Amino acid sequence: MNEEQRKYQEITVEQTSSADKKSGQAKDYSQYFQATYQPPDLKSAKKRGKEDVFVHYDFEIPEDMANIGRGKKFLIRTYGCQMNEHDSENMAGILLEMGFESTVNQDEADVILLNTCAIRENAENKVFGEIGNLKVMKRENPGLIVGVCGCMSQEESVVNRILQKHQHVDLIFGTHNIHRLPELIKNAIFSKEMIVEVWSQEGDIIENMPRARKGQFQGWVNIMYGCDKFCTYCIVPFTRGKERSRRPEDVIEEVRHLARNGYKEITLLGQNVNAYGKDLLDSSYRLADLLDDIRDIGIPRVRFTTSHPWDFDDELIDVIAKGGNMMEHIHLPVQSGNNDVLKIMNRKYTREEYVALADKIKEKIPHATLTTDIIVGYPNETEEQFQDTLSLVKEMAFDAAYTYVYSAREGTPAAAMEDDVPKEVKKDRLQRLNEVVNRHSAMSNERMRDRTVEVLVEGESKKNPDVLMGRTRTNKLVNFKAPKSVIGELVYVKITDAKSWSLNGELVSEAEVAQL
């Protein structure tokens, strides 16, 4: 990468002396760190422009780092969303090219990376618990490299806490400098200091990083990075930076590559995929165009996530309605059913506009399932406002919903608001909401009874290895008995039983399929 083009602020802190490490004395390094670190700042983040994103195709592992991992093993523990899963595949690819082998057994790992999630406080608490557990391992195996990366590393308070309280951590790096992993691992191995490298601003797109895909028939394809929506409760625009779309030709080539390698299903990924292309200043190519081009590629199933209602245009609905390999499942987060709450959340649509959009989708794609995300207990949410959310769930009869209690995220506008809603009230609202959501999921599943549906067989059921599990084109989970040889295949299953969260069914024979 051309250093001149690198506009980001780079921070490398190597200040923990080995003596400090041995003594285990926690020192206050925060002052030093704050001097070189930009915490999330809404005003300056909002000013970020759409220009100046370079695409690089010249990633390579430097020669002196290519064999560093020989005879050593790594383990990456991934928390949070599919974007993190995707990033972990890149990190695994890089480590394999450095000569490391992968392991799932933490006792034999020489490098353990925690790829973290910052979306809610409980996600962070889980990671801090894990960091604490690793202290014991590190004591028994001082050669072990412990790294913390992902969204939490982009937060100043997290980095300070690790610097002060978790000196057994060897390496902290952020979401914008994953491609620097070879150098960072080398430094962590050969230095006795804690290595901290977090770029506070997003940067260029690095196209050709190695990739060790976890799935052999299902693959993630990232189409854009970052988010510019700035919902007032959300940390993502700060941890993931501004919206940057990959070039269409690069996305399409990746999809073609997966098709050539027999992949059955791809998920196009982005924090806000509906904004795809808006930052490509030299082109009017949008998500609808991309999907239309991907329709022509021989891959049986294509889905995308996550959508924001604001950018969900008619062209997009029309392309999905054409069918083919486009899966009939739309995940469309609504967050609240009350217009005042939606407004202070900065969601940029009203309840009525959301309903109109959802109705349009249902009308044009009649078999589509509609799922959503909902937050309860936003600061000062009243019982009446919460009732509006309940009534929206009843009105929309969502096929499924992911529901959350609001969690204050440092640096976001909502976190600065006073909040008069007690925790217990928020928890109670979540429970009441879940009851309604589950009722509708069960009703939606019940409608599937006796239908014969296409299922992509993903593997053994978690609860019972004698049973296989897979998903319909509408993303419903199906359990059924079949030989293990169908794992990774598209089969037909007749639904015999419906539960709130899953369906049971029977494999339909090939002869019966021929008669369908």
Ligand code: 5AD
């Ligand atoms: N608190 C609770 N839920 C949140 N989400 C995002 N930020 C927060 C927060 N601060 C939820 C939203 C989003 C989903 C991925 O996580 O519902 O759609």
Ligand code: SF4
């Ligand atoms: Fe967060 Fe999604 Fe809103 Fe972006 S659109 S700020 S990722 S909730």
